[in-house]
Amino acid sequence: GENVEQHPSTLSVQEGDSAVIKCTYSDSASNYFPWYKQELGKRPQLIIDIRSNVGEKKDQRIAVTLNKTAKHFSLHITETQPEDSAVYFCAASGATGANNLFFGTGTRLTVIP
Amino acid sequence: KAGVTQTPRYLIKTRGQQVTLSCSPISGHRSVSWYQQTPGQGLQFLFEYFSETQRNKGNFPGRFSGRQFSNSRSEMNVSTLELGDSALYLCASSPEDMNTEAFFGQGTRLTVV
Numbered sequence: 001g002e003n004v005e006q007h008p009s010t011l012s013v014q015e016g017d018s019a020v021i022k023c024t025y026s027d028s029a030s031n032y033f034p035w036y037k038q039e040l041g042k043r044p045q046l047i048i049d050i051r052s053n054v055g056e057k058k059d060q061r062i063a064v065t066l067n068k069t070a071k072h073f074s075l076h077i078t079e080t081q082p083e084d085s086a087v088y089f090c091a092a093s094g095a096t097g098a099n100n101l102f103f104g105t106g107t108r109l110t111v112i113p
Numbered sequence: 114k115a116g117v118t119q120t121p122r123y124l125i126k127t128r129g130q131q132v133t134l135s136c137s138p139i140s141g142h143r144s145v146s147w148y149q150q151t152p153g154q155g156l157q158f159l160f161e162y163f164s165e166t167q168r169n170k171g172n173f174p175g176r177f178s179g180r181q182f183s184n185s186r187s188e189m190n191v192s193t194l195e196l197g198d199s200a201l202y203l204c205a206s207s208p209e210d211m212n213t214e215a216f217f218g219q220g221t222r223l224t225v226v
Binding site for chain 2: 001031032034036042043044045046049051089091093094096098099100101102103104105106
C-alpha cells in the first residue's frame with residue numbers, strides 16, 4: 001500500500017518568515033495530494049490540494065509543489081502569522097478508485113510572534 | 114449546508130465491550146470514509162463506503178466493521194474493545210466517487226478503560 005513520509009515533525013518560525021513542509025510517497029499511481037490543517041481539538045480542514053497533472057498550485061500565502069518523478073510534494077506558507085500555528089498533514093490518494101487517503105505523520109508548526 | 118456530523122462526541126467503554134459510532138455526511142455526498150487518529154500512529158484509513166458498498170478497507174483487524182445506509186449515513190462498529198482502540202475516530206464525506214477532497218467531522222473520542 002501507499003506509504004507517506006513527512007518532514008519535519010516540528011517547525012518553529014518567526015512571524016513573517018516562510019515555512020516549508022515536505023512529503024514523499026511510494027505509490028506512483030497516486031494522483032491526488034491534499035494538505036490538511038488541524039488546530040488543537042478541531043477537525044482536519046483542507047487548505048490546498050493538487051492533482052498529478054499539475055506541478056504547482058497557489059492560493060494566497062499557501063502554495064504546493066509536486067514532483068511526480070521524484071514522488072515528493074511540498075507545502076509552502078509565506079508571510080506566516082500566529083494563526084498559522086497548527087498541525088499540518090500531507091496525504092496521498094490510494095490508487096484503488098475510491099476515496100481513501102494515506103496521511104503523513106504531521107508537522108507541528110509554531111509561529112512565534 | 115450542514116457539515117459532517119458524528120455522534121456521539123465522547124464515549125467511554127470497558128475492555129471487551131462493543132461500540133457503534135455514527136456519521137451523517139454532507140447532503141448529497143455518497144462517499145463516506147473512516148479514519149482512526151492516535152498520537153502514535155497519526156491518521157490511519159479504516160474503510161470507505163460509496164452507495165452502500167464498502168470499496169476499500171485499511172489494515173485493521175476484523176473487529177472493526179462498518180456499513181452505509183441508503184441515505185448515505187454510515188456507522189462503524191468495534192467489537193471486543195481493547196485498550197489500544199482508544200482514539201479519535203474521524204468520519205469524512207466526499208462529493209465525488211474517487212480522489213476528491215474529504216470533509217471531516219468533529220470526530221468521536223473513544224476511551225477504553
